Amino acid sequence: MVLVNENFLSLPGNYLFSEINKKVMAFRSRYPDAELIRMGIGDVTRPLAKAVIDAMHQAVSEMSDENTFRGYGPEQGYDFLIKKIIENDFLPRGVNILPEEVFISDGCKSDMGNIGGLFDRENVVAVTDPVYPVYVDSNVMDGRAGQLQASGMWNKVVYLPCTAENGFIPALPDKPADIIYLCYPNNPTGTTLTKAELKKWVDYALETGSLVLFDAAYEAFIAEDTIPHSIYEIDGAKECAIEFRSFSKKAGFTGIRCGYTVVPKVLTVKSAANGKVCLNALWNRRQTTKFNGVSYITQRAAEAVYTPEGKKQCDENSAYYMKNAAIIRSGLKKIGFNVYGGVNAPYIWFSTPDNSGSWHFFDRMLREIHVIGTPGVGFGPSGEGYIRLTAFGSREDTIAAMKRFESWTL
Ligand code: MLT
Numbered sequence: 001m002v003l004v005n006e007n008f009l010s011l012p013g014n015y016l017f018s019e020i021n022k023k024v025m026a027f028r029s030r031y032p033d034a035e036l037i038r039m040g041i042g043d044v045t046r047p048l049a050k051a052v053i054d055a056m057h058q059a060v061s062e063m064s065d066e067n068t069f070r071g072y073g074p075e076q077g078y079d080f081l082i083k084k085i086i087e088n089d090f091l092p093r094g095v096n097i098l099p100e101e102v103f104i105s106d107g108c109k110s111d112m113g114n115i116g117g118l119f120d121r122e123n124v125v126a127v128t129d130p131v132y133p134v135y136v137d138s139n140v141m142d143g144r145a146g147q148l149q150a151s152g153m154w155n156k157v158v159y160l161p162c163t164a165e166n167g168f169i170p171a172l173p174d175k176p177a178d179i180i181y182l183c184y185p186n187n188p189t190g191t192t193l194t195k196a197e198l199k200k201w202v203d204y205a206l207e208t209g210s211l212v213l214f215d216a217a218y219e220a221f222i223a224e225d226t227i228p229h230s231i232y233e234i235d236g237a238k239e240c241a242i243e244f245r246s247f248s249k250k251a252g253f254t255g256i257r258c259g260y261t262v263v264p265k266v267l268t269v270k271s272a273a274n275g276k277v278c279l280n281a282l283w284n285r286r287q288t289t290k291f292n293g294v295s296y297i298t299q300r301a302a303e304a305v306y307t308p309e310g311k312k313q314c315d316e317n318s319a320y321y322m323k324n325a326a327i328i329r330s331g332l333k334k335i336g337f338n339v340y341g342g343v344n345a346p347y348i349w350f351s352t353p354d355n356s357g358s359w360h361f362f363d364r365m366l367r368e369i370h371v372i373g374t375p376g377v378g379f380g381p382s383g384e385g386y387i388r389l390t391a392f393g394s395r396e397d398t399i400a401a402m403k404r405f406e407s408w409t410l
Contacts, residue, residue, distance in 0.1 A: 049313030055304035059297040077104025084306040108246035113138040126158035126177035130379030183215035190341015205240035212241040220250035238264035325391035331402030346391040369404040
């Protein structure tokens with residue numbers, strides 16, 4: 001008889017965005033004529049940049065010719081893309097990354113979910129709260145989270161509350177934490193950490209021997225100079241951090257799938273039997289065994305993001321979304337909501353104006369103004385009483401949604 005991985009059974013019923021989808025489908029079947037505006041999942045709506053499309057066409061042509069056809073590529077990614085990543089995303093910020101430290105993948109979500117496989121079950125995990133659900137759920141699957149409490153917290157996870165009261169800046173853990181997940185610019189709150197604030201985390205990790213898993217999927221939306229784009233802008237971070245990047249939001253690749261992970265060669269963790277072990281070698285071993293690389297066509301598409309036209313076109317799309325963010329921010333503020341984020345990130349986070357729970361307000365928004373948001377509590381207990389809206393919709397929908405909020409009698 002096959003025994004199941006019991007950890008899966010302790011997960012709550014659905015992944016957050018599947019749960020929302022279920023509710024929306026049920027609403028839709030009851031009210032098929034309702035004109036819904038989707039501001040829930042952070043999925044992009046602008047078409048791919050022309051430079052990206054041209055590169056994909058070119059790559060498809062290469063695949064159709066026996067002289068240029070390519071089969072399996074390197075599991076770690078093609079050199080042409082890795083070189084462009086280093087030259088564009090790191091060198092201009094004074095960060096030297098070696099080609100062997102970059103691993104191209106099918107996106108940040110997969111890597112953030114899979115990285116846990118490298119670590120012992122007994123490690124204590126710390127997460128900011130609210131948090132992107134993948135970090136917690138994947139640790140539940142790995143058996144590292146313990147039991148789910150009535151509070152909505154897992155008893156073995158250290159939660160670092162981020163609320164309006166502390167300006168959404170997490171305090172350093174007050175109990176030992178081995179693996180710390182940080183996502184900045186933050187999903188879901190849309191807030192950021194300055195270099196000085198991020199330095200506290202790097203110093204803490206170096207001092208305590210913990211590891212920071214730094215999700216920088218939203219770095220392309222940073223507008224302010226004081227905000228770091230990479231954790232490696234902080235001295236010493238290569239000895240204590242892995243960084244995850246994504247083309248999903250930066251270049252509209254949510255449906256194409258491409259991202260990358262930087263695992264510095266100087267980064268080590270402890271093995272009871274072997275002393276210090278190099279995480280770069282372990283991740284390489286994991287990827288070569290379980291992953292066959294991202295398609296050539298996709299990697300050529302990602303390479304085109306770094307051409308002058310590609311940069312310009314992708315930046316235009318990011319600016320479009322950030323204009324939406326500004327419209328949402330000012331629209332909600334105008335009607336008296338407490339609004340956060342949306343300046344260096346495409347997410348706007350607001351507290352429910354009637355002090356109701358997140359799901360209650362989510363339901364009201366859906367029922368009364370037909371706008372779909374994401375309930376803050378779905379991201380963790382400290383998200384209770386908040387709602388997240390994304391700026392990734394069309395301009396038309398964004399403006400229409402704000403009009404609906406404005407004329408809504410709460
Ligand atoms: C979100 O809405 O939080 C994101 O789109 C989810 C993701 O990037 O996987």
